[in-house]
Amino acid sequence: MQRPFDDVVREHGATVLRVCRAVVGPHDADDAWAETFVAALRAWPALDEGANVEAWLVTIAHRKAIDSWRATRRRAVPVGELPQVAVGDGARDLDLWGALAQLPDRQRHAVALHHLGGLPYADVAEVMGGTAVAARRAAADGVSALRRSSARWAADEGGLS
Template identity: 45%
Template structure:
């Protein structure tokens, strides 16, 4: 028979918290902790009798932490990708993010949303399309147009002169 879940929380709550803090830091640890115990509750019916609930919880927690770290890496990659767009002002530090944010905010609505969902929130194109309320190809196009526009706006004057845009 499975023990009352409350007992698991009582016995393992602090240990799981420490695992989470050491893997993802105190800020993200709160969400990861909650997700861990919610996952465990959802799967509690399937926990085999005689298995070790502490080890089981730790496994779930570590999986959740890895998810969080992956998400973070992906976010970082995306930031880098947008930041790597060529042009003046894109080459360093904190100014960069503000510049990007301002430029993204200045895009036409559909492009702005598509870029935000795809490149900042890391949603898939079907998810982007669903949120905007358009087709998947249209979502792709809006995102591509938005990125192209960002490239143009951040390109050096020389380059702008070259391809004849402002």
């Protein structure tokens, strides 16, 4: 008999939210998180007893977050007034989510799945396609780019590594 789904949400909710935030940013992450658990709840009765629940949820979260990100890119965003001068990258606050958004897709997803989602590189490769070595390289390149983007992370050895 499977354990109650509420226990699964409590145990893995934070990890799923980190993955969603890494892919879509903090504003759309809650919606992707909710969609993840709705989809997981529907599939929960058919999940094998010995399945790795965390990896399963992280995979669903990654896919739901990508769907959300793609949908957001297709929507028009209304604004009150257009700025007179374009804002350059130097004017942006480089928080973690903003810095992750600047990474190429493969690097961002590899960092999200491995460092934030806790998946081993073999599972990351299965989700993204490719080999574990390629997934490790993409994650390492992503972390390196994050460290170069901010002196705060370059000095923080306890952060993303």
